[in-house]
Amino acid sequence: MRLKFTKMHGLGNDFMVVDGVSQEVELSPELIEQWADRHFGVGFDQLLLVEPPTRPDRDFKYRIFNADGTEVENCGNGARCFARFVLDAKLIKATTIRVETAGGDLELHVQEDGQVTVDMGRPRLNPSKIPFNADEKAPLYPIEVNGETLHISAVGMGNPHCVIRTEDVDTAEVEALGTAVESHSDFPQRVNVGFMQIVSPTHIKLRVFERGVGETMACGTGACAAVVAGIINNWLEHKVTVTLPGGDLTIEWSGEGNVRMTGPVATVYQGVLV
Numbered sequence: 001m002r003l004k005f006t007k008m009h010g011l012g013n014d015f016m017v018v019d020g021v022s023q024e025v026e027l028s029p030e031l032i033e034q035w036a037d038r039h040f041g042v043g044f045d046q047l048l049l050v051e052p053p054t055r056p057d058r059d060f061k062y063r064i065f066n067a068d069g070t071e072v073e074n075c076g077n078g079a080r081c082f083a084r085f086v087l088d089a090k091l092i093k094a095t096t097i098r099v100e101t102a103g104g105d106l107e108l109h110v111q112e113d114g115q116v117t118v119d120m121g122r123p124r125l126n127p128s129k130i131p132f133n134a135d136e137k138a139p140l141y142p143i144e145v146n147g148e149t150l151h152i153s154a155v156g157m158g159n160p161h162c163v164i165r166t167e168d169v170d171t172a173e174v175e176a177l178g179t180a181v182e183s184h185s186d187f188p189q190r191v192n193v194g195f196m197q198i199v200s201p202t203h204i205k206l207r208v209f210e211r212g213v214g215e216t217m218a219c220g221t222g223a224c225a226a227v228v229a230g231i232i233n234n235w236l237e238h239k240v241t242v243t244l245p246g247g248d249l250t251i252e253w254s255g256e257g258n259v260r261m262t263g264p265v266a267t268v269y270q271g272v273l274v
């Protein structure tokens with residue numbers, strides 16, 4: 001199967017972007033996992049698939065697959081790359097693009113300076129919508145991990161996030177704790193694990209151990225979840241700079257309604273799988 005694709009990234013969170021509108025695409029978890037391999041395949045954190053919409057009020061369907069082959073509900077850095085991709089591929093002319101995802105609707109806005117702002121929808125704080133095993137909504141929950149009690153925030157951005165506050169992201173045990181929490185029984189669909197250091201009420205540092213991937217250079221939905229967690233715990237104001245290993249995102253949330261994320265995108269190369 002000769003499959004054309006474009007390699008892109010958002011702050012180093014990298015993607016194989018596939019146009020499923022102009023070409024026939026046959027995917028399987030096994031193929032995706034094989035292509036994701038950084039030695040034997042293309043190498044990426046997620047595969048992003050562009051499909052025609054299933055509803056008249058949407059421009060595209062946006063599907064996301066993790067490197068382990070699992071299909072997931074949302075990807076923030078990927079959404080920015082999706083917008084750039086469909087414009088460059090001339091699949092659309094408008095610079096406001098309405099997409100449907102398994103985790104809800106998004107609206108993508110490509111700006112003159114090349115940055116992309118994404119309306120990421122409402123955060124889910126009701127445990128059953130995250131999903132997270134808890135009886136009622138709370139800003140912090142105790143969970144048992146490796147014999148110790150962690151006090152975490154649980155936030156859904158279409159996909160599930162566990163946010164852990166830390167004094168220093170550089171020394172946080174991202175690999176050990178991320179691995180343990182990703183498959184924690186309190187998160188029935190596994191979870192993305194964010195480690196958040198509060199620098200000031202308008203600035204955080206964040207590292208994310210992503211579900212189905214491991215630690216990535218950046219995580220857009222993770223940045224949204226961390227800022228929401230910071231706001232509901234009264235640690236953060238409503239517009240925050242999130243510094244990730246790959247660079248900065250701007251996240252805005254009033255405390256209700258939708259979360260907005262702004263950041264850069266990059267196209268690296270175009271390729272053909274043979």
Ligand SMILES: N[C@H](CCC[C@H](N)C(=O)O)C(=O)O
Nearest residue numbers: 075076077159211219220221
């Ligand atoms: N690993 C995530 C999907 C990709 C999210 C991330 N790359 C982003 O930019 O939001 C999950 O399993 O929910």
